[in-house]
Amino acid sequence: MDTDRSPTHGLRLTLELERGASGASLRYLGAVRAAEGDIPVVADVSIDADQVAVQLSTLGMPLDDGLAKLAAPLIRAAVRSAVVRGQPPPRRVQRWREP
Numbered sequence: 001m002d003t004d005r006s007p008t009h010g011l012r013l014t015l016e017l018e019r020g021a022s023g024a025s026l027r028y029l030g031a032v033r034a035a036e037g038d039i040p041v042v043a044d045v046s047i048d049a050d051q052v053a054v055q056l057s058t059l060g061m062p063l064d065d066g067l068a069k070l071a072a073p074l075i076r077a078a079v080r081s082a083v084v085r086g087q088p089p090p091r092r093v094q095r096w097r098e099p
Contacts, residue, residue, distance in 0.1 A: 008035055010098040013071050015043055017091045024048065026079070026089055032071060039067070043075050045089070052080040070097055 015030035028043040040059040045052060054072045056063055074095045082089050 010034075010096060011067070011070065013041075013074055013093065013095045013097070015041065015075065015093045017089060022088075028075065028093060030093075032067060034067075039063070041071065043071075045075065045079055047079070047083055047089075050080065050084050052076045052083060054079075 012033040013030070014033070015028035018027040018029055021027055024047045026045040026047070028045065030041055030043075032039045032041050041063075042057045042059065044055045044057075046055075054075045056068050056072055056075075074097070075093055078093045078095070079089045
């Protein structure tokens with residue numbers, strides 16, 4: 001799959017853990033790629049025991065509610081999966097979703 005081009009349908013979420021991030025508060029930086037273009041995304045993740053909360057925002061662009069409802073659970077699942085296994089959070093989260 002060519003990850004440099006926007007998909008013709010669906011969306012591709014690609015986030016990387018901010019350097020030096022560790023502990024209960026993490027920040028992932030990246031983008032959501034859709035047919036309409038790329039949307040820069042910041043995901044602030046907080047971890048409390050095995051509970052993971054995700055707050056999404058963009059860098060100067062409005063974040064569509066539908067996009068947030070698709071992306072937040074993908075990030076939460078990736079981080080929570082590592083946390084419940086006692087592993088460090090993933091350095092990269094990359095997921096694809098059909099519309």
